Amino acid sequence: MNWLELHIDTTHAGLDTVTAMLSALDIDGVIIDDETDFQDFLENNHQYWDYVDEDLEKAMAGKSRITFYLLANDTGYGKLGEVRVALQKLKESRDDCGTLLLSMENIQDADWETSWKKYYKPLEIGDRLLVIPQWETADPKGRVPLILDPGLTFGTGSHATTRLCLTALEKAVQGGERVLDLGCGSGILSIAALRLGAAEATAVDIDDKCLTVAYDNAALNGIGKDTYTVKVGNVLTDEAMRAQLGGGYQIVLANIVADVIIGLAPLVRSMLAPGGLFLCSGIIDTRAEEVADKLREAGLVIEETRSAEGWFAYTCHF
Incomplete structure (x- = not known):
């Protein structure tokens, strides 16, 4: 037509x-x-x-x-x-x-x-993951396939910030973890964590479109609501939401922007289990040092730094 x-x-x-x-x-x-x-x-x-x-x-x-x-x-x-x-x-x-x-x-x-779909092709990330747009077919060749349909609102994983976070995530997930994904968007990070062996994941975003998109992407990967929960809310400003999420997560993810990560830094301790990791990305190079300083002020230790195409990601613990 x-x-x-x-x-x-x-x-x-x-x-x-x-x-x-x-x-x-x-x-x-x-x-x-x-x-x-x-x-x-x-x-x-x-x-x-x-x-x-x-x-x-x-x-x-x-x-x-x-x-x-x-x-x-x-x-x-x-x-x-x-x-x-x-x-x-x-x-x-x-x-x-x-x-x-x-x-x-x-x-x-x-x-x-x-x-717009023609611009997204299967993408190898790190050593273990292969992100496959729903409309494409690909042989995983031993990698963990992550099938994704982002819609027009959220990304597919091709952006450097998401790749950095996924690379850190595949190293962090050893199996059986509880994961919290803050600013989940399409759900790519939390769904990847489950595909890599995490036991359960909770995802949160301020955009209510995430409910449909993230749950649909989870279903594409054979993941149900018994292990995956998606919520809408602002963790920075909503104390009730933070209380609802609780703590005890072995991995907390935040692929957002510098100001939000700075705001999250003092809150992360209550979310993490002892020995847990905070993986944050979406930090432009001009603010990387500022964010690192704020993370340290909150008591976090930066154990690994990754960068690509002018963006930074940190793996942290208390």
Whole structure:
């Protein structure tokens, strides 16, 4: 089935006007790209990242664009004609909506629903793991296969921070451990721990999408809720959540960002069993020393440091 991907370039002030115009034409499923919202989002969520891709910032510079889709059939082209007429009227009546340039691309269902999948292939990590996207097939050749469908929200393990953490994890898991995965996303780390021989794992994320994605990925690997539990919450701010999680974990994982790891450092002792390990990753090189200092201030000993592509990971214990 063919679709028309349509873009209307406007201004920040014109976004509501153009969206209302489209809604009046029964076009409500729109995607809005806006530099102002993007910058506000960055400013108000510093704690969730240390690095924003420069290409992304450049792509968003000065952008206020509305994207929507119409079927490439007679009905869709008819609706497109209505949009053109409405845009012309808008140009004549408003001077704050920018160019109102309408551009169009023809795409296939598969192109916009699944094209991102071509970038993910089976990936060997460390000495024991083979991460296999659900839509691929691969011979594990003696490695432990970890099947993953991240959806569009979470990663597959190809990022350096996840690879660093998985490499540390396969060394840490000897068999029978209880594992806590903080900021679990797709569940890749905690599911990998279970595939490597851990006895049980609990995973937590602030994004409620993790419930579906992580449980689905666990099922792909033959792991059920008898050994795997996924929760939604903020461990840093929610004391009730921390109490619910309890302690006694032989391995605590946190592949997040520097600020969250710094916040977790004083809390980890209550989560770990005696002799347990805290594996943290997602630390950009410019903050690696700062994070290491905070971990030591909290009483943690860094026993191993890993780095790749400008990112750091630490294996720690008390």
